[in-house]
């Protein structure tokens with residue numbers, strides 16, 4: 712079997728808090744002894760209430776958050792052992808899509824500049840036809856190349872953010888609440904786009920959301936977090952059909968009736 716794209720072993724993260732004390736001892740224990748793997752080509756959903764540690768855990772995958780203890784191996788590399796260059800190479804293989812596309816894009820850069828800059832930062836140049844192809848892969852026409860963020864809708868901007876993530880041909884995309892800032896009408900479009908990328912390009916996904924309905928539809932496997940720990944994990948459909956942990960049961964109960972499986 713090939714090495715998993717993500718392999719986290721007994722990982723914890725304690726943040727210093729201004730008063731010095733927080734949940735369970737000194738500082739705030741945001742992630743508490745978590746082990747999690749994401750297989751190649753697999754989409755894993757991290758779900759849980761606000762503050763349960765999902766984003767912190769996801770950010771350890773590409774070294775944006777450094778664990779207090781435990782090991783994170785991403786694409787075979789021990790992230791803690793990587794130097795600056797190693798981390799740069801890792802971030803090329805692991806792209807991120809954030810919640811708010813407007814906040815994650817530079818308002819003074821056209822879409823073309825945004826895409827060119829990310830490529831240039833990794834020593835690559837590109838042609839207009841490649842950029843047009845990149846935009847087409849996220850369902851946007853060539854006219855978007857000359858647009859500024861304020862000239863596009865939230866859904867279109869999130870497509871641009873996905874194009875930026877794809878520009879470096881990543882092996883893994885970490886999508887942190889990628890649709891929660893969008894209108895309900897465009898959410899499904901963006902989620903379908905991400906699902907297509909997983910299917911057509913074999914990209915692995917770590918998908919963070921507080922919404923189990925979203926996770927269920929777009930992830931092969933689910934890990935449910937509560938207070939920094941994974942309390943339940945399994946195939947999405949199974950977790951949804953037969954939630955065992957009270958936290959998972961509450962998440963299923965909070966799912967609108969229309970989104971329950973038939």
Ligand SMILES: Nc1ncnc2c1ncn2[C@@H]1O[C@H](COP(=O)(O)OP(=O)(O)OP(=O)(O)O)[C@@H](O)[C@H]1O
Pocket residue numbers: 726727739741759760761762763764765766767768921
């Ligand atoms: N840089 C930081 N410094 C101090 N505390 C932090 C930091 N980042 C996160 N936290 C705290 O760690 C805990 C977990 O936060 P995290 O953002 O990982 O949770 P989450 O499940 O992603 O929640 P949300 O869905 O609200 O983003 C929270 O109590 C949060 O306030």
